[in-house]
Amino acid sequence: MSRPxxxxxxxxxIFQWAIxxxxxxxxxxIVLWIVHLIRTxxxxxxxxxxxxxxxxxxxxxxxxxxxxxxxxxxxxxxGGGPR
Amino acid sequence: xxxxxxxxxxxxxxxxxxxGRGFYVTVTILGLLIAWGAVAYWTQFDQGxxxxxxxxxxSWGFYVxxxxxxxxxxxxxxxxxxxxxxxxxxxxxxxxxxxxxxxxMVLLIGAGQILIDLGRPDRLMNIxxxxxxxxxxxxxxxxxxxxxxxxxxxxxxxxxxDIAILRDHLGxxxxxxxxxxxxGWTGTEHQQKILNRAIAILAVMVIPxxxxxxxxxxxxxxxxxxxxxxxxxxGPYFVxxxxxxxxxxxxxxxxxxxxxxxxxxxxKPIHFRYLGYLLLVMTLLWxxxxxxxxxxxxxxSEPEEMKVFWSxxxxxxxxxxxxxxxxxxxxPLILLVRLRHHAVGKTVVASISVVIGMWLERFNIxxxxxxxxxxxxxxxxxxxxxxxxxxxxGSFGLFILFYVIFVKLFPIISIxxxxxxxxxxxxxxxxxxxxxxxxxxxxxxxHDxxHDxxRALT
Numbered sequence: 300m301s302r303p304x305x306x307x308x309x310x311x312x313i314f315q316w317a318i319x320x321x322x323x324x325x326x327x328x329i330v331l332w333i334v335h336l337i338r339t340x341x342x343x344x345x346x347x348x349x350x351x352x353x354x355x356x357x358x359x360x361x362x363x364x365x366x367x368x369x370x371x372x373x374x375x376x377x378g379g380g381p382r
Numbered sequence: 383x384x385x386x387x388x389x390x391x392x393x394x395x396x397x398x399x400x401x402g403r404g405f406y407v408t409v410t411i412l413g414l415l416i417a418w419g420a421v422a423y424w425t426q427f428d429q430g431x432x433x434x435x436x437x438x439x440x441s442w443g444f445y446v447x448x449x450x451x452x453x454x455x456x457x458x459x460x461x462x463x464x465x466x467x468x469x470x471x472x473x474x475x476x477x478x479x480x481x482x483x484x485x486x487m488v489l490l491i492g493a494g495q496i497l498i499d500l501g502r503p504d505r506l507m508n509i510x511x512x513x514x515x516x517x518x519x520x521x522x523x524x525x526x527x528x529x530x531x532x533x534x535x536x537x538x539x540x541x542x543x544d545i546a547i548l549r550d551h552l553g554x555x556x557x558x559x560x561x562x563x564x565x566g567w568t569g570t571e572h573q574q575k576i577l578n579r580a581i582a583i584l585a586v587m588v589i590p591x592x593x594x595x596x597x598x599x600x601x602x603x604x605x606x607x608x609x610x611x612x613x614x615x616x617g618p619y620f621v622x623x624x625x626x627x628x629x630x631x632x633x634x635x636x637x638x639x640x641x642x643x644x645x646x647x648x649x650k651p652i653h654f655r656y657l658g659y660l661l662l663v664m665t666l667l668w669x670x671x672x673x674x675x676x677x678x679x680x681x682x683s684e685p686e687e688m689k690v691f692w693s694x695x696x697x698x699x700x701x702x703x704x705x706x707x708x709x710x711x712x713x714p715l716i717l718l719v720r721l722r723h724h725a726v727g728k729t730v731v732a733s734i735s736v737v738i739g740m741w742l743e744r745f746n747i748x749x750x751x752x753x754x755x756x757x758x759x760x761x762x763x764x765x766x767x768x769x770x771x772x773x774x775x776g777s778f779g780l781f782i783l784f785y786v787i788f789v790k791l792f793p794i795i796s797i798x799x800x801x802x803x804x805x806x807x808x809x810x811x812x813x814x815x816x817x818x819x820x821x822x823x824x825x826x827x828x829h830d831x832x833h834d835x836x837r838a839l840t
Contacts, residue, residue: 307558307561310558311558311561311562314562315562315565315566318562325531326531329527332510332513333524336513336514336515336520337515339512339513340514340515345514345516346515346516349515349516350514350515353515353521353524354515357524357525357528360528360587360591361528361531363583363587364528364531364532364535364584364587367535367580367583367584367587368535370576370580371539371565371576371577371580372565374572374573374576375542375565375566375567375573375576375577376565376566378570378572378573378576
């Protein structure tokens, strides 16, 4: 197989990092949103226990999913060999 | 494309490399449906929800029915695929991806129904700014987001080795797309180990997430005290219904793909038969839960409940209720009891019937209760206008179009999993079978198996 064009490879790598970055932004946004809802409920005295209870489950789930996604991204990029 | 490298699985790339007239005809028809939906939505956006059949007291009609229906169908994929993976059901290999794609596509369409139902989509921002976690609607938003993300990753990860095959075998404009999405996959032992571990973790995670999604969807109804909604079994009832409709949708997709792309060698009658048996079990479970739900209401004879009850059994909603019973119980029972012959045709027909029946079930849950509310509103009837019909047609069109585009870009049957089945799976099954027997040997260490798997795939 012919050697891949370095410029092509670089562009590919930039897009791959962009995907990983978007994933990070997406999950972080959701987590921040949940935290914002807790703060709002807390400041209004509007049953903050409900928000805290749900976020105790939701935030770790989102973070675990993010961790799995990013570990695969990092592991595949680092662990590749010649084609 | 090199047929020699791909061997007998080269046929799986045919939908990607060949574009027949049928593809353009399908896309045109779907485009017309979507255009109808777009015109309907624009009319509603411009003139307000008054152009629909929604009014007081029936403020939820087709949109919420579609929402519950589509979210239910999403259980086709990730849940079924994850269960089959974890239980090492070898017959899963050609069908898991089809199921996973359904999940991701319908979640998008399902969540979109809420936007349509809002009438004023700009008010969606209020959820972000002032959302209150006391509302089950927000539990829905959270669990659907988690399910969508988990399902997308769960679809994508097992796709990576196949994307690498496409990257290495196909030239042209798509090579860049495949190179990006392949994430540098070369099939080393290290990469294989990471991928397998991630797929296993996700398979475990998506099952409770999927169950939570439809449980929470049911809470939107059951947390109110509306007649025939305020029920403790609504959670499991919705989850069972979702798995039921999900299996049916998967079988329909398998039937269509098998027919169009001539994948008879991959999607064999035995796959339809096994899924047909699962569908039969779910038919009986659905009937059991429906019976329990209606008998409890009937036995209590609470006046408000009975108004809804009789409106379904003999009142204005009787055609929908009894059509639901025929589609979800009678037809599947007749067709699925004996699957020794014509398994493909029988399961596909039964599944089409179940898909229709489950849409009717969602309609029967949403509309009759709102037509006969507990509060002293006057009773109301709901007649959808062309707006709701258009948006429903557009939603189905969009879902099928997404699916068609996916099939055009990626292998709808996992090439590497089929190969792995041939090269590693057969040996594994034999070893596993021996360990089940009284004088069987201990199973091989996981590390050795991973090594074998990586060697087979590289």
